[in-house]
Amino acid sequence: MARPFSVEDASPQAQLWRPAPAPKPHYAGHRERLRERAVAGGLAALPDYEVLELLLFRTIPRGDVKPLAKQLLARFGSLGGVLGATAEELRTVAGVGEAVALDLKLQHEISLRTAREQVVRRAVISSWTALLAYVRTALAHEAREQFRVLFLDKKNQLIADEVMNRGTVDHAPVYPREVARRALELSASALILVHNHPSGDPTPSSADVDMTRQIVEAVRPLRIAIHDHLVVGRDGVASFKALGLM
Missing domain, CATH: 1.10.150 (DNA polymerase; domain 1)
Incomplete structure (x- = not known):
């Protein structure tokens, strides 16, 4: 019976041949x-x-x-x-x-x-830079408009940050009575209104101004202050107070 062929039976030239290693991927x-x-x-x-x-x-x-x-x-x-x-x-x-x-x-x-930690348990008014960083982190890249309210106590410390409504790419319905009701439930003394513009431009619209006035009027009888309304976009944050809109 014939012996199986082995590499030793090959010529010296054949024994030197080996298959080339596969090339390494470019990202190796x-x-x-x-x-x-x-x-x-x-x-x-x-x-x-x-x-x-x-x-x-x-x-x-x-x-x-x-x-x-x-x-x-x-x-x-x-x-x-x-x-x-x-x-x-x-x-x-x-x-x-x-x-x-x-x-x-x-x-x-x-x-x-991490951004929220810089805001809670301290007076929001005295840590305004941290607040702006927080709302930008939360809202600057939201694809749909979102309306939030920051509820503050008598020391202007944050009680809660709540999303009151989510909407479309250019509108989030807001109900002033719901804002007032929730403020009473949380025993809030002041509010900061926040919403985003998915377009990226934080410039307040006329509808934003009208809606802010309605909320101010809704909470005025309750002696709840509105400190500001912040509009967040990829291009920055617009403050109603700084712009003289409230």
Whole structure:
């Protein structure tokens, strides 16, 4: 019976041949290099897409996530826009599943809670910069208009921040009596009204002015003050008080 053929039976030239190793993907070693740069130079030195890459590394353990990071930024306009997008909106981007959407929303929630910590248990009026940072984090990238009320006690400390209504891309219905009723339930002494303009421009509209006057009149008999009405957009925050509108 013939002996099975083995490599020893091949000619010396054949024995030297080996299949060429598969070429490494172009992104091989990118994760390690990016992490090293982040450690050496600090996160602040990285562009937005690389910061987003570092975050995506944790959810997507293998592969090149740079295209996904850049696609997210192109779709939502900025890093804040990515984190502020809803889970449903995030999942419309190819490559974003439930786990990625959840991790991105987790980052936004951490940012929101961190900003809120600078506002609670202190007089809101004396920590105005922190308040503006908080409302921008909460609303600057909302895709639909949202009307919120900050309820304050006698010391101007925050009792509650509540969404009174959500609406469309350019309108959120507001009911002054509901605002007054909720203020009484919380024993609030003052309010700060807040809503966003998804268009990005925080300039108050005539409808915003009319609605503010209606709420002021609704709470006046209750001796509840309206300190301000803030309109939040991607381009900044407009204050009715600073603009002389109240």
